[in-house]
Amino acid sequence: MTSRNRAPLRAALLASALLAMPAAARDAAEDEAPSSAHDIIVSGRRVSQSSEAIGEEKVTNTVAITREALLSAPSGISGLKMLESLPGFNVQTEGSLGLYEFGNSVQVRAFNLDQIGFLVDGIPTGRSDPFGGSPVFRYVDNENLGVVEASTGAGDVGLPSYSSLGPIVQYRSIEPQNDLGAFVSQTFGENDLRRTFVRLSSGRVGPFKGYVSFTRLKSDLWRGAGTIDRKHWEAQLKADLGGDSWLRLKFVSNDFFDYDSPTLSRTDYLSATPDAGGKTGRNRGYIGFVPDYPPLATAPTVRYSDPRHTYYFGNAINIRNDQLYGGTLHVALSDKAYAETTVYWEDKDGYGVSPDSYGNSLPIYQRQASVGLRVTAPRGLQYGLSGVGGDRYGIVSRLNWTAGVHRLEAGLWGEIDQYHRTQLRLNNQNGAPDGAVIPTEIVYLRRDYRSKREALQLFLKDTITLADDRLVIDLGIKGLKLDYRQRGYRDFNDYARTVNGVNLPGWGPQLNTAAYQDFFLPSAGLLYRLDGRSQIFASYAENYALPKGMDDIYAVALNSSAALVPQPAPEKSQNFEIGLRTNQAEFYAVLAAYYTKFRNRIQSIAGILPGTTNVTETFFRNVGSVEAYGAEFTGTWKPRLLNGLAYFNANVTYNHATFQDDIPGVAAIAGKTIPDSAKWIVAGGVTVEPAPWLVANFSGRRISKRFANFTNTFSVPAYTVWNAYVDLGDGIGIGPVKNLRARLNIDNVFDRDALSFISPQVTTDGLFRPLSPRTIQFTVAAEF
Numbered sequence: 001m002t003s004r005n006r007a008p009l010r011a012a013l014l015a016s017a018l019l020a021m022p023a024a025a026r027d028a029a030e031d032e033a034p035s036s037a038h039d040i041i042v043s044g045r046r047v048s049q050s051s052e053a054i055g056e057e058k059v060t061n062t063v064a065i066t067r068e069a070l071l072s073a074p075s076g077i078s079g080l081k082m083l084e085s086l087p088g089f090n091v092q093t094e095g096s097l098g099l100y101e102f103g104n105s106v107q108v109r110a111f112n113l114d115q116i117g118f119l120v121d122g123i124p125t126g127r128s129d130p131f132g133g134s135p136v137f138r139y140v141d142n143e144n145l146g147v148v149e150a151s152t153g154a155g156d157v158g159l160p161s162y163s164s165l166g167p168i169v170q171y172r173s174i175e176p177q178n179d180l181g182a183f184v185s186q187t188f189g190e191n192d193l194r195r196t197f198v199r200l201s202s203g204r205v206g207p208f209k210g211y212v213s214f215t216r217l218k219s220d221l222w223r224g225a226g227t228i229d230r231k232h233w234e235a236q237l238k239a240d241l242g243g244d245s246w247l248r249l250k251f252v253s254n255d256f257f258d259y260d261s262p263t264l265s266r267t268d269y270l271s272a273t274p275d276a277g278g279k280t281g282r283n284r285g286y287i288g289f290v291p292d293y294p295p296l297a298t299a300p301t302v303r304y305s306d307p308r309h310t311y312y313f314g315n316a317i318n319i320r321n322d323q324l325y326g327g328t329l330h331v332a333l334s335d336k337a338y339a340e341t342t343v344y345w346e347d348k349d350g351y352g353v354s355p356d357s358y359g360n361s362l363p364i365y366q367r368q369a370s371v372g373l374r375v376t377a378p379r380g381l382q383y384g385l386s387g388v389g390g391d392r393y394g395i396v397s398r399l400n401w402t403a404g405v406h407r408l409e410a411g412l413w414g415e416i417d418q419y420h421r422t423q424l425r426l427n428n429q430n431g432a433p434d435g436a437v438i439p440t441e442i443v444y445l446r447r448d449y450r451s452k453r454e455a456l457q458l459f460l461k462d463t464i465t466l467a468d469d470r471l472v473i474d475l476g477i478k479g480l481k482l483d484y485r486q487r488g489y490r491d492f493n494d495y496a497r498t499v500n501g502v503n504l505p506g507w508g509p510q511l512n513t514a515a516y517q518d519f520f521l522p523s524a525g526l527l528y529r530l531d532g533r534s535q536i537f538a539s540y541a542e543n544y545a546l547p548k549g550m551d552d553i554y555a556v557a558l559n560s561s562a563a564l565v566p567q568p569a570p571e572k573s574q575n576f577e578i579g580l581r582t583n584q585a586e587f588y589a590v591l592a593a594y595y596t597k598f599r600n601r602i603q604s605i606a607g608i609l610p611g612t613t614n615v616t617e618t619f620f621r622n623v624g625s626v627e628a629y630g631a632e633f634t635g636t637w638k639p640r641l642l643n644g645l646a647y648f649n650a651n652v653t654y655n656h657a658t659f660q661d662d663i664p665g666v667a668a669i670a671g672k673t674i675p676d677s678a679k680w681i682v683a684g685g686v687t688v689e690p691a692p693w694l695v696a697n698f699s700g701r702r703i704s705k706r707f708a709n710f711t712n713t714f715s716v717p718a719y720t721v722w723n724a725y726v727d728l729g730d731g732i733g734i735g736p737v738k739n740l741r742a743r744l745n746i747d748n749v750f751d752r753d754a755l756s757f758i759s760p761q762v763t764t765d766g767l768f769r770p771l772s773p774r775t776i777q778f779t780v781a782a783e784f
Helices: 003-023 081-085 265-272 307-311 358-370 550-553
Strands: 063-067 089-093 104-108 117-120 145-151 167-173 181-189 193-201 208-220 227-242 245-259 316-332 337-356 383-403 406-426 437-466 471-491 494-497 501-507 510-529 534-545 571-581 587-597 603-606 616-622 628-636 646-659 681-693 694-703 718-734 737-747 755-759 768-769 775-783
Touching: 063 089, 081 089, 081 145, 089 755, 104 755, 307 337, 358 437, 358 494, 358 501, 383 437, 437 550, 471 550, 501 737, 510 550
Parallel strands: 117 167
Antiparallel strands: 063 145, 089 104, 145 167, 181 193, 181 775, 193 208, 208 227, 227 245, 245 316, 316 337, 337 383, 383 406, 406 437, 437 471, 471 510, 494 501, 510 534, 534 571, 571 587, 587 628, 603 616, 628 646, 646 681, 681 694, 694 718, 718 737, 737 775, 755 768
């Protein structure tokens, strides 16, 4: 760490000490003794509310991070990175905050990130891919969250999603406060991190109350040249309509700019030979200057023909500008019934840039130029421009009423998602990596298509309470109808193609359509209350998802014919689980065992084109199923004998996830563990509260060995990472300041060097992103 980056940390540590001095004079508050058999003494300023943390009253294994725990997380942490503290989630990210959109992976039981459903305040976020999708971390800030709730295997049938094969994660915002006020926090950290968060609350004004918040985050990348710049707005207005009726309006805007960082081969990671920027191992990244490489011998007059120029950072960027608007009307029809409707609209815009070398661009240019397309010869390094944009809008409506022992719920969800993707290469001035872009000089064309997804989901659920409220039976059914349409230029062969060495005009713009529906997707759950503290639960659910990556599936233009890629079958899953949760005087915990299976897995592989006997093409198709079984445990223990001084938490996951079928003609993988799936994930920590003005935590997380390819011939070893934080000054007031505090977060305390993120391959070794090094940040926050 440079002296420039150390300076704010030294100042921050000094401020911490000064802040603690007046707080030390405050009297320590004693824990209150339980007043009844149902009171729980497992409490603390950083303990999640027990009933939410273990999913009390749920028929599925539903765990949560509540606000108390969220407030301890590093400032600016992404919505996905938050999930690593929950059992069952194997989360790997690029950087300690997880903000790089192309550097996130999540594995849950048999499923990955693309097969998980996400909701923000009841609004589904759609698909999670950065190109055209709506990754959840664009729409949340942890200071505005009240709870993050996750069902790892079988989400409620009433939750809207066409991506989920079982797992559902819900992010719920805090309510606007009743009093006028402001909350401000400022964070300083390594890599020149600066983050400012401001929330202004109106307080209650007649029937209304609301807030607006703004976040500005700027940082250098931890490896390679480049920066991160995030501007994030959130606003919420809630109106009390009388009785139990209310209206909530929501707005989120996320303006994000960052530079890419590359994946690394294992060879590069282990090599002692520095890259062009003088870096080795985990620190390799794109470089911030243009090296003096000589032209290739095959192109001696082209100054920047050497492909190593693609490692100049200025041609590897991502820009996204997204807004989400939502409104929810909750109407109490009686004391036993209510109706709730949420409408939303999301506007998406942005582009990405990736470099393309002279040697790669030249033959594509020549092919397109030879058939009369208006393209320009490459000058050197090309500016690869990919445009993404579109909008998404929908409605979620439900009716809930109670009749005797039955609580009935029925509803629907409808959504239209429109997306426009373009991809081409442009010349830079003089072909230089840092040359100005020449927008009129298109070197080659690749994609220009629009896609549209239409989703309709219907559901009906009956929750029956019997045996003096001890037994709860949950029966549900949902139906899902999905239509997909894509029109335009899919890929190179729609512009120009080569047959037997002869360049020919391409197929031109094409129309792809696909339709899926299943109106019988049952679920069943059971909850039995053993006593006032312990419950047994069990559930079964079937799920159905639009094949992941539909745009990629249908953006394949075959060389042999204009035929459309065969429609893949939808992915389907079955999820079983059984568990026990308990909420005792000194501890709370939940243990769940599960079995899950999904079929019709999608994979891009070479194969015989349907309708032919000898034409081999590479396209996405169904290649079999995946099966997983295991157990998940989470618990918190606050020993009475420590008199509130400390409490302990632990999460343990055992997951055995394997392929059930070989990939015909490609690889024998039946019985092999799915890549990036850790068999064991063990996490735990201790939190101490020696005084009202001090909270400290030390925690660790161990990820067992994971495979880097489908055939399990390459793997990455297990690793353990330790984190810590110290929170000072809770409750201090100085003048108009109500609550002044300071927090120090340390990620990867012992500077563990390991490969974390895996981009798996079928038979060869994967590509990787390393675990970020020790990262320290300091935050000062105050309420007014």
